[in-house]
Amino acid sequence: KYNIEIVEEELTTEQQSKLSAKESQLIATRFAQKYFQNILWETEEGKTIGLSYFKERGFSEEIIKKFKLGYSPKQQNSFEKAAVKAGFDKQVLIDSSLIGENENQKCYDKFRERIIFPINSYSGKVIGFGGRALSNKAKAKYLNSGETLIYDKSKVLYGISQAKQAISKANKCFIVEGYTDVISMHQNGIQNVVSASGTALGAYQVSLIKRSTNNIVLLFDGDDAGINATIRSINLCLKAEMNVKIASFPAGEDPDSYAKTLTSNEFQSYLEKAAINFVDYLIKVYNLPSEKDPAEIINIKKKIIESLSEIPDVFSREEYCKIYHEKLGVTEHALVQE
Numbered sequence: 001k002y003n004i005e006i007v008e009e010e011l012t013t014e015q016q017s018k019l020s021a022k023e024s025q026l027i028a029t030r031f032a033q034k035y036f037q038n039i040l041w042e043t044e045e046g047k048t049i050g051l052s053y054f055k056e057r058g059f060s061e062e063i064i065k066k067f068k069l070g071y072s073p074k075q076q077n078s079f080e081k082a083a084v085k086a087g088f089d090k091q092v093l094i095d096s097s098l099i100g101e102n103e104n105q106k107c108y109d110k111f112r113e114r115i116i117f118p119i120n121s122y123s124g125k126v127i128g129f130g131g132r133a134l135s136n137k138a139k140a141k142y143l144n145s146g147e148t149l150i151y152d153k154s155k156v157l158y159g160i161s162q163a164k165q166a167i168s169k170a171n172k173c174f175i176v177e178g179y180t181d182v183i184s185m186h187q188n189g190i191q192n193v194v195s196a197s198g199t200a201l202g203a204y205q206v207s208l209i210k211r212s213t214n215n216i217v218l219l220f221d222g223d224d225a226g227i228n229a230t231i232r233s234i235n236l237c238l239k240a241e242m243n244v245k246i247a248s249f250p251a252g253e254d255p256d257s258y259a260k261t262l263t264s265n266e267f268q269s270y271l272e273k274a275a276i277n278f279v280d281y282l283i284k285v286y287n288l289p290s291e292k293d294p295a296e297i298i299n300i301k302k303k304i305i306e307s308l309s310e311i312p313d314v315f316s317r318e319e320y321c322k323i324y325h326e327k328l329g330v331t332e333h334a335l336v337q338e
Helices: 013-042 044-056 061-066 078-085 090-095 160-170 179-187 203-210 224-239 255-259 264-274 278-285 294-308 314-328 332-337
Strands: 070-072 099-101 107-109 114-120 126-133 142-144 173-176 193-195 215-218 243-246
Touching: 013 044, 013 070, 013 078, 013 090, 013 114, 013 126, 044 070, 044 114, 061 179, 078 090, 078 099, 078 107, 090 099, 090 107, 114 160, 160 173, 160 193, 160 203, 173 179, 179 193, 179 255, 203 224, 215 224, 224 243, 224 278, 224 294, 243 278, 255 264, 278 294, 278 314, 294 314, 314 332
Parallel strands: 173 193, 173 215, 215 243
Antiparallel strands: 070 114, 099 107, 114 126, 126 142
């Protein structure tokens, strides 16, 4: 229309080959998702084991369908046989991390006898799976897809495709630890929630959230591992110029279990009241007010100041220093300098 010529670069043979391989993997994972979902709803084993488990966890049929949850049967090579019959090449299934190969070059279903959580890309395409074993004999309780051309766990957030509009609307994103936390919160009316699903939160994942909001609320477990993950995530979010709050749950509770004890309004109200600024959280978690040892007090203050120093914007840093220097027992000037 405006006589602007668009010069399209021709793909190299290698680029075309990679694009074609990616497309093949997307088709394979889409087939796998439908297969696992079908097993869950249409077979006796799926209904007795998989569906019963989800319902015991308090998930409604509507939410199970919304997240396209599934089940992989106990029978050996069940998925592989179905995929090969449907015309899929074995190598594509191996490259998509759907089946594995042992040292004798015998293939096996990677997610055999597990309930299945499909993992979607930002745009909603199925790119991988998380599987939870229900058998006590399983070597690993949770198993994720391996790295493939379409799945890189450091660049994926579980639930992002279902949550992105709600995140924009609420101008806030809750980050939780597991798949079931995300699903429970959705069921309880809170849709602006994602999970790093079994991996430490990374810079790229934060950048995905930043497309929709600058406000993050961390909802990790209150055990040592959860606290360490929270502190690490605080620093990462601050570096990305995000506003960070933390909401803690009563002892022994997590977002999944606690969401089931409250109504939707009660749960939303709890999260509003429980969310505290990251500095207040660090003061509390390091027990600064009750610490008596001078060396330990200095150590704690330095850890908190280290987090503050991650904020790139000088005005934001100075504002935090102005508000928190008294709580930290440091002069504002010394805090800004440090």
